[in-house]
Amino acid sequence: MVETTPLIAALEDAGYRVTGPRRNVVGLIAGRSGHFTAADLVTESNRRRLGVGRATVFRTIEVLSDVGVVERIDLPSGEHAYIACQPVHHHHVVCSGCGRTRDVDDAGLRHVVRDIARQTGYRVDDHRLELFGLCPECQTAASGANRPGPSR
Amino acid sequence: MVETTPLIAALEDAGYRVTGPRRNVVGLIAGRSGHFTAADLVTESNRRRLGVGRATVFRTIEVLSDVGVVERIDLPSGEHAYIACQPVHHHHVVCSGCGRTRDVDDAGLRHVVRDIARQTGYRVDDHRLELFGLCPECQTAASGANRPGPSR
């Protein structure tokens, strides 16, 4: 009865050991609809009495991040949050209402980056674009009488 | 003999009091060529025996940030760094060699953002683009020891 999720599969493929605590952390991540912080997972782990230690949560996030299935985003507040995503180059639109994100491909950005490199003379090795706003659901919710809230 | 720098002027204009410690912090920032962390300023303040407390450094950075003349950037390492800049919407290319940054205008990015909003249905309120690479000087310096191959 060993379930395999994409995140677990990514761990295996990269040669990391698949352990109980790691499965638990992955489960916690899967249960999140939007972005999450390390503290979120620790809190939730305690609430559910999973017995996963703080350190392991941090270490697992790091491992998943190395593998590329979890990515760190920097919220406007300065907090470090994480999201699960595909291990390919892309960017994110983050909903400031519910925290959900959507992946966005590089699209026209490639040209913008090239132009900037040309203008500044910098050799641009990496770039990061983050967008913040309201997702369609939260727009609807906000325009009515109800406040936006996470759904599950 | 009260000197006025752009940062100090911004403080005054916003109605903040211009104090000795704030002048000192602004002086420290002016002495930096690239980005800086709060810790950098604290260290430098101690070295120069300016008598500016840790808390004041943090509070001054916050105030300058509110006013818009200092902006936080999130380095790939996850560190929070700051740079002095103009209070208009723009983006940054950060040199991973020397830490110096250059401002970049919105240029073609505007279109990219609009396309993304259209594709995802999100109402995009804000965005942030950060580019990392090597500035022309650092490219030259590195080319002696590095093998060729940079873009262009």
Add this chain to the structure above:
DNA sequence: GTTTTTGCAAACCATTTGCAGGGTC
């Protein structure tokens, strides 16, 4: 004179690390 600001130290919060025991391949 009133209101803001400061320095200090302690508090706080997030993240990391050392290490002995336990689990996985």
Add this chain to the structure above:
DNA sequence: GACCCTGCAAATGGTTTGCAAAAAC
């Protein structure tokens, strides 16, 4: 069985806060 991983607790590093004294307007 060898090596990786985990939990715990303590250490760390960055940032905030309470408060009385000092400074700015």
